[in-house]
Amino acid sequence: MSKMMYRAAVLSTIMEEMERDPNVVVLGEDVVGGMGTAGGPEAIGGIWSTSTGLYDKFGPTRVIDTPISESAIVGAAGGLALAGKRPIAELMFADFIGVSLDQIWNQLAKFRYMFGGKTKCPAVIRMAYGAGYNAAAQHSQSVHQILTGMPGLKVVMPTTPADVKGLLRTAIRDDDPVIFLEHKALYAVQGEVPDDPDFMIPFGHARLSRAGGDVTIISSGLLLGMCEAVADKLAAEGIGCDVIDLRTTSPLDEETILDSVEVTGRVVVVDEAPPRCGLGADLCALVAEKAFSSLKAPPLQVTPPHTPIPFARELESNYLPSVDKIEAAVRRVLSYR
Amino acid sequence: MQLSRDALLAAYRRMKIIREFEERLHIEIQTGEIAGFTHLYCGQEAVAVGVCDHLSADDKIVSTHRGHGHCLAKGCDVNDMMKEIWGSREGLCKGKGGSMHIADVTKGMLGANGIVGAGAPIAVGAALASRVDGPGPNGLNVAIAFSGDGACNQGTTFEAMNFAVVTNAPCIFVFENNHYSEHTGVDYAVGTARDIASRAEAFGMKVWRADGTDFFAVFECMREVLEHVRAGNGPAAVEFDTERFFGHFEGDPQRYRGPGELERIRETRDCLKNFRASVKGASLLADADLDTVDAEVMEAIEAAVAAARAAERPTAEDVLADVYISY
Ligand SMILES: Cc1ncc(C[n+]2csc(CCOP(=O)(O)OP(=O)(O)O)c2C)c(N)n1
Ligand SMILES: [Mg+2]
Numbered sequence: 001m002s003k004m005m006y007r008a009a010v011l012s013t014i015m016e017e018m019e020r021d022p023n024v025v026v027l028g029e030d031v032v033g034g035m036g037t038a039g040g041p042e043a044i045g046g047i048w049s050t051s052t053g054l055y056d057k058f059g060p061t062r063v064i065d066t067p068i069s070e071s072a073i074v075g076a077a078g079g080l081a082l083a084g085k086r087p088i089a090e091l092m093f094a095d096f097i098g099v100s101l102d103q104i105w106n107q108l109a110k111f112r113y114m115f116g117g118k119t120k121c122p123a124v125i126r127m128a129y130g131a132g133y134n135a136a137a138q139h140s141q142s143v144h145q146i147l148t149g150m151p152g153l154k155v156v157m158p159t160t161p162a163d164v165k166g167l168l169r170t171a172i173r174d175d176d177p178v179i180f181l182e183h184k185a186l187y188a189v190q191g192e193v194p195d196d197p198d199f200m201i202p203f204g205h206a207r208l209s210r211a212g213g214d215v216t217i218i219s220s221g222l223l224l225g226m227c228e229a230v231a232d233k234l235a236a237e238g239i240g241c242d243v244i245d246l247r248t249t250s251p252l253d254e255e256t257i258l259d260s261v262e263v264t265g266r267v268v269v270v271d272e273a274p275p276r277c278g279l280g281a282d283l284c285a286l287v288a289e290k291a292f293s294s295l296k297a298p299p300l301q302v303t304p305p306h307t308p309i310p311f312a313r314e315l316e317s318n319y320l321p322s323v324d325k326i327e328a329a330v331r332r333v334l335s336y337r
Numbered sequence: 338m339q340l341s342r343d344a345l346l347a348a349y350r351r352m353k354i355i356r357e358f359e360e361r362l363h364i365e366i367q368t369g370e371i372a373g374f375t376h377l378y379c380g381q382e383a384v385a386v387g388v389c390d391h392l393s394a395d396d397k398i399v400s401t402h403r404g405h406g407h408c409l410a411k412g413c414d415v416n417d418m419m420k421e422i423w424g425s426r427e428g429l430c431k432g433k434g435g436s437m438h439i440a441d442v443t444k445g446m447l448g449a450n451g452i453v454g455a456g457a458p459i460a461v462g463a464a465l466a467s468r469v470d471g472p473g474p475n476g477l478n479v480a481i482a483f484s485g486d487g488a489c490n491q492g493t494t495f496e497a498m499n500f501a502v503v504t505n506a507p508c509i510f511v512f513e514n515n516h517y518s519e520h521t522g523v524d525y526a527v528g529t530a531r532d533i534a535s536r537a538e539a540f541g542m543k544v545w546r547a548d549g550t551d552f553f554a555v556f557e558c559m560r561e562v563l564e565h566v567r568a569g570n571g572p573a574a575v576e577f578d579t580e581r582f583f584g585h586f587e588g589d590p591q592r593y594r595g596p597g598e599l600e601r602i603r604e605t606r607d608c609l610k611n612f613r614a615s616v617k618g619a620s621l622l623a624d625a626d627l628d629t630v631d632a633e634v635m636e637a638i639e640a641a642v643a644a645a646r647a648a649e650r651p652t653a654e655d656v657l658a659d660v661y662i663s664y
Contacts, residue, residue: 029519036525037517038595044520067490067526068453068518099452099491134372134424136435138451275664306664310656311435312424313372318653 002195007187009164010050010126014088016197017172018058024172025062025080026054027073028090028126032065041065047092048128048187070096074103074125078177081123082111086172094129094143094181108177109152120175124168129157130222130272131320132185136311142221145273147179148249148282154203155250157181159224161191163247166201173200183221204251208260212240215330216260218283219270220246223321227270230327239334249279254286261287265296266333270326275303297336302329340556345622346630348390348552352382352609353634354415355406359583361638362405362422366587372424375436378406380550380582383608384513385410387555388481391563395473397445397463397480399456402437403581404449407483412444419641425648431658432651453518454491457482457510461497464508464572476567477507484510487518489533490526498540501572509566510537510574513549515581520593537574549577550606553615580606 004012018024031051034043045052055063066073070091077089091097097104104125111121131140148155154176158164164182171178209224210217210231217227224245231241242260246253261267267287269280280301287299302321310319340348359379365371378385381403389398389410400407408418413429421428422436429439440448447463450456460482467478488494489512501508512533516523524530534544543565547558555577562573580602584591591599616622657663 030521033520034522034593036522037520037593038598039520039593043593044590047519065521065525068487069490069492071492096452099454099493133374134435135374136438136451137433138437139374305657305660306662307656307660308433310433310651311373311430311438312426312432312651314424314651314653315432315656318656 001192003190004161004193005187006161006164006182006189006191007048007050009161009193010168010182011052013165013168013172014051014054015057017169018054018062020197021086023084024086024088025064026051026088026090027064027066027076029066029068029073029092031090032063035065048182048184050126050182051090070099071103074100075107077123077125078103078108078111078121081108081121081177082119086122088124088126088172091125091127093139094127095138095141097127097143097147104147104153105150109150112176113152121177122175123177124171124180125177126180126182128184129181130183130185131309131316132222134311134313134316137308140309142272144181144249145278148279149277152177153250154178154248155181156203156248157183157220158247159186159221159245161189162193163201163207165193166199167203167247170200170203174203181221185222201247203248204253206247206253206256207245208242208256209245210241210243212242213263214240215266215268215334216242216244216257216264217268217270217326217330218244218246218257220249221272223270223272226321226323226326229323230330233327234330241330254290257283257286258291261291262294265294266336267299268326268329268333269299269301270321271301271303272321273303274306275301276306278303297333300329300333302326342621345616346626348386348556349612349627350630350634351386351390351410352552352612353630354637355382355385355409356609357634357638358405358409358415361642363583363587365642371422373435373437375422375587376403376585377583377587378403380580380602380606380608381513381515382406383552383555383612384511384549384577384579387552388511388559390556391559392445392479392481394443394445395478397447397460397478399447399460399463399480399482400449401456401483401485401488402449402451402453403485404439405436408439408441408446408449411446413439413441413446415637416641416644419645420648423645423648424651425645426651426655427648431655433659454484454488454493456488457484457494457497458500461501461506461508464501464506465504467507468504472567472569477569479507479509479563479566481509481511484512485518486512486514486516486523486527486533487521489536498537498542498572498574502541505569505571507566507569508572509562510572512537512574512576513579514576515579517581517585517593519585522593531578532576534574534576542572542574543570544573545575547575547577549579550608550611552608552612
């Protein structure tokens, strides 16, 4: 085990996979940083420090600093993948999927099925998502809601450095397009990470981060920490929470969710994306359909309201789910007898 | 130089307001009081003012992530902008938008923008609206898209240019080439490097080029551009060679700069210094005239910061204001 930050887990996994497989190629805006300047390549090395040193090690054919052209970045990742490479494309902010959505949705996601299963598309599209920085409406969004609804994509949203390592390696070695969502407020979080160069976490396997048996809380990303805080607080009162970290929203680990809900009969889904047609709605429908007879209370979701993300500190903090809001929802589902 | 003394003083005041607005933000941001991402316009003032001095409130502009200068030049209120950047509910966008999303459509300022390249198509739409209205006594109202050298690589910018050409829209694409997109140099990222105008030209529109650190060059060039576009000759593009004095965003270590680069551009490429030298050289204004403006501007900025600090903070209820439905 080694202790490292979430962002270092991203970088070291890319580094290791590039060493292992000469077909792995990185591309994105400022992933080298300093190209065409007096400071020279690597003057900055990626705004999230998730690509520092790659260019020096692997050179310009495998580490491609791109112009500001998200549509072409994702499309080129698709072309690289069809031509036998394993591209890792970076969108600086998840919000920029808007510029490149056709390539993600109508191209990469569809190649395998639309071409009769005769090709694969091993592309990873990494992006920093999430609120908490007062970066306002166009630099704070959580986009798993939109992308999970697109057949053909795998959607990964790791919470811990160890999960970054295991899931990113799986993503790079996977033969389908994978959306890899990194929460920007987690980049500096430290954690123990396995040293095994083949450490992988399979997709579709959620992590039970707290086991309690009275109520099921499902989340992923930044808000998972809040869910754990609520679980720890309630544990002191003798109330046991199962906290499930989904890890991947597609494929979805229905089994872990249903196993838990069959015991607890009570479920709260906590998500950073807006409430309509999202993860909460999806998982509430899942338990209503498949665990109906176990339910002792209506499933609830805790999400931001159906608005764009506001800028001011007071607005953003009230917009986002909080420990208090999660605790209130958990107490509400517990109040049903 | 056909500008009256009053017009010269007004232009200088507007540039100076932008400069001091940004210089002050640079200091205030370090205290942690201001939230979010802030991109300062310092160094590029002559472009915003030299362009917007030709416009009326009926002309529209669409700005970028580096929008404070465009907003101020187009007439957005200094105090209301400062309050917005401070995140107050009294701000120009009630604290919902912040630095990157300042807008005042009543002034023809259709928004700063967090998405690089998103502005140009919006400007085309505003120009098409003007085509619907038809010309007034001064010709057509125009719409201006401010874009950086980085934004000129977005497909949206290309689409907008062609769209404007084929519809003969009274749209002006202003490219502020400050040689950097974030930490990447224009010589790497733009195939035509220091010649963005040639791209616009290839789409079939008339183009101009000028030194963006020289207010008079910008102003004179824009006089011709506006004459051309207001007369219904279709879109035009202008490339201004300019400089950004601060980092890409506040907190940028700027390791991509060459040794002494910042000192050099502050010394030789400062549009305010250049302006002062020109008007003094031509005996149009004296140091004392400009110093008076400087002092007034400093007071105005001081007052704006005090007003922003004292302004009302938003509440939890404000999150759900200005939506047509809430869930
Ligand atoms: C679609 C999109 N891609 C990337 C970014 C991140 N970003 C913000 S500003 C910027 C550089 C823009 O460069 P330029 O257009 O030259 O404007 P300047 O910053 O020099 O004013 C980048 C890459 C963004 N905001 N939007
Ligand atoms: Mg630039």
